[in-house]
Amino acid sequence: MGKRASWDERLGRTRRRWLQAFAVFFFLVLLIRLFSLQAVEHAGYAKDAEKNQFQRLRIPAPRGLIVDRNGEVLVDNVPRFDVVVPWKREESALMMIRKLSNFLTLDSTAVFARFDIWAKKNAGLPFPVVKDADKLIISAVRENVDLFPQLRVETRARRRYRKGLFASHLLGYVAEISDEELANSDPRDYQAGDVIGKTGLELYCEEHLHGIHGYRVVQVNAWGTVLGDVDGPSIAPRTGRTVKLTIDAKIQAYLEERLAREGTGAVVMMNVHDGAVIAAVSIPRFDPNSFAAGINQEEWDRLHNEESKPLFNRYLQATYPPGSTLKVISASVALENELVDPEELLVYCTGAHRFGNRFFKCWREEGHGWMDLHNAVVQSCDSYFFKFAETLDVDELAEAARAFGLGSRTGIELRGEARGLVPDRKYYDNKLGKGEWTQGHVLNNVIGQGEFLSTLLQMCRVAAVIANGGYLVSPHVIHSIGDDYHVVHPKREIGALSKRTIQFLKRAMRGVVEDKDGTAHWCRVDGLQTAGKTGTSQNPHGKDHAWFIGYAPANDPVIAIAVLIENAGHGGEFAAPLARDAYRKYFEKQLAEQKPPVGDQTGLAVGLGGRHRESN
Structure with a gap:
């Protein structure tokens, strides 16, 4: 019994010591943790507490x-x-x-x-x-x-x-x-x-x-x-x-209202010397306030499904065959490559031109009679251009079109700009195969039909090139950002365009509007000489698109303009009158300050918005 009691006492003392040691250890751990919380981690917890409060x-x-x-x-x-x-x-x-x-x-x-x-x-x-x-x-x-x-x-x-x-x-x-x-x-x-x-x-x-x-x-x-x-x-x-x-809100608003009366289309007006865009119109339009307020699904579906595509930017994203407006470039090719003598009566237009087994029709069914290059541009005679296109190399026309800025983006400060299309030998070889296409394709191209595609912005720049004497400007809509961010917009001279050719094109484009036989002669402006070129772009899905490019004043150009009205008809009948009204609006102050020449009744018989019924 004595041994047993002694063993129990020793066991009890051992347990007490372990309990005491554990208690001391636990207390030390607690002290260390408290010290850590109060001294080491205090700043962090204080910061967290502050976050919860602030x-x-x-x-x-x-x-x-x-x-x-x-x-x-x-x-x-x-x-x-x-x-x-x-x-x-x-x-x-x-x-x-x-x-x-x-x-x-x-x-x-x-x-x-x-x-x-x-x-x-x-x-x-x-x-x-x-x-x-x-x-x-x-x-x-x-x-x-x-x-x-x-x-x-x-x-x-x-x-x-x-x-x-x-x-x-x-x-x-x-x-x-x-x-x-x-x-x-x-x-x-x-x-x-x-x-x-x-x-x-x-x-x-x-x-x-x-x-x-x-x-x-x-x-x-x-x-x-x-x-x-x-x-x-x-x-x-x-x-x-x-x-x-660079936009002028008054000109922009006027052209939007004016084009909306005609239907679907676009208008661009720019300064011929620096490419500053004065107005850029695409019809139909949409209200951006709907998006800013949070557009609902019904309105979103309507905008996307509407046949007129109001969200589509027609002067930037749409491409069209340029029609007869391209003839100013085609004429420059004929002159620079000496394909024609501009004074020679090259063609007697009967309303159609035969090439091989095909007949290529001129827009005027009864024909134009004898044509030189000047009158071929003024009256937009297709037969004349068909004739010299018989010997025109497809790459010569393509090279000239690219020099005028076609086939590439203008670089305007907007996303989604289309390039257009300038067909050349490589294009036709890839699309149709070597030896599978003919010179007939060039005859279509020379009058702006066939595979040629351009944007309205590009064609407005073409007019500016001729107006400013051969410089390719950079179209832009931003004048400045803040007080210290001014953008430089370079321009470059088209080296392959001689001064003689530029002067010829200026005379011809002035004749389109100012000569009695010009395709836009009824769109003259009293007291202001202007220049331009009409065009009619064939549309396989409906009526032709109406084109006009031009600039004013003709003797000292300031602005260039391009107009396109979809599914309207002839350019001289529908697009040119809108350009005439745009000139009147832009120069209204100058026109109001001067009296019309004595006896000059030009344009009085055809009022604002009036049309002539025969044009191209």
């Missing part, structure tokens, strides 16, 4: 303005109010959304669906329960802060296009940033729900228009309710830069 809220930067050449504001911003709910746990957010939806009689199903998408992509970011809230909703939220302590009303800037449909393809539009765009963006610049430029200048100038966001520090409670601003670091937002355009 939050940094972003102040979105308003987008920069877009103004015309005279400073008239075309695009600005107006306040927009969103009701948002800050959240950390989905359960609390859903509870608040349900409560608010019932209170404001919102479509809770739609709101919950939006929140599900938002929570997956933007966890932790305040959710906009109501976007662009009206005064009644804002008042209801603010007057019932006890019911909705977490909600807050955030002010954003909504894009406003002051003139609605005005210059919609040029200005473009903004819309909510997509997931792909957000993934490729700097998170300091963009968050979910922000807007970003999608088309036009809004897209091209995004980095300048966007601005730099600011922030403010606020105190919040445990539920995330903002208690007020806190004195401390804050940064005011910097508004985006103002983009000043």
Whole structure:
């Protein structure tokens, strides 16, 4: 028994020692942890606590303005109010959304669906329960802060296009940033729900228009309710830069209204010396405000499915056979390559030209009679061009067209510009096979038909080249960005175009309008000599497209213009009168200050918008 008791006592003492050692060890660990919390990790926990008490809220930067050449504001911003709910746990957010939806009689199903998408992509970011809230909703939220302590009303800037449909393809539009765009963006610049430029200048100038966001520090409670601003670091937002355009809003508005009366088409007017675009019109148009406010699916489907394609930029993205407007380039090829003597009566036009077993018809069925090159341009005689095209190398015409800027983008500050098509030997060999195409293709090309395709912007530049004496300008719509960003727009001389050829083309284009036999002679302007070239582009899907390119004044050019009206008919009948009215509008002040020449009744019989019924 004594041994047994002694063993039990020793065992008990051992256990007590282990318990004491464990207690000491646990106490030491606790002391070390407390020391770590209070001394080593204090700063970090203090910072976390401060985060829970203070939050940094972003102040979105308003987008920069877009103004015309005279400073008239075309695009600005107006306040927009969103009701948002800050959240950390989905359960609390859903509870608040349900409560608010019932209170404001919102479509809770739609709101919950939006929140599900938002929570997956933007966890932790305040959710906009109501976007662009009206005064009644804002008042209801603010007057019932006890019911909705977490909600807050955030002010954003909504894009406003002051003139609605005005210059919609040029200005473009903004819309909510997509997931792909957000993934490729700097998170300091963009968050979910922000807007970003999608088309036009809004897209091209995004980095300048966007601005730099600011922030403010606020105190919040445990539920995330903002208690007020806190004195401390804050940064005011910097508004985006103002983009000043070369566009004249008055000329632009006039041409939009004028072209809309004719139907679908486009007009471009530019300065012949530097390529500054004064007006760029595409009809039909759309209202970019619909996108800025958040376009609904029904409106989106209508715009995309409408047969007239209002979102399609016809002066930039559409390509058309240039028709007889290309004859100014074809004539330059004939002169530069000495294919014709410009004084020689080369062709007697009977209304058709025979080449091999085919007859190539002239637009005037009864024919033009004897033609030299000058009158062939003035009266747009196809037979004359067919004749010298018999010996014209396809690459010679292609080379000249490229020298005038066809077949390549002009470089204007808009995305999606089409190149057009300049067919050459390589093109036909690849498409039809070597030896499988004939000189007949060249006969079609020389009058701007066949496979030739150009944009309206390119053809306006062709007119400018002739007007300015042989310099290929760079079309542009941006004058400056902010106070310190001025763009240089180079121009280069077309070396292969002699002064003799330029002078010939100027005389011929002036004759198109000023001579009694010119295809646009009824479109003369009292007190102003102009020059131009009509064209009619064959359309396999309907009526022909009407073309006109030109410049004014003829003796000292300032502006060039290109007009295209789809499915209208002859260029002299439909496109040229619009160009005449454009000249009158642009030079109205100068014309008002001078008296018409005595006895000059030019144009009086055909009033504003009138047409002559025979043209090409």
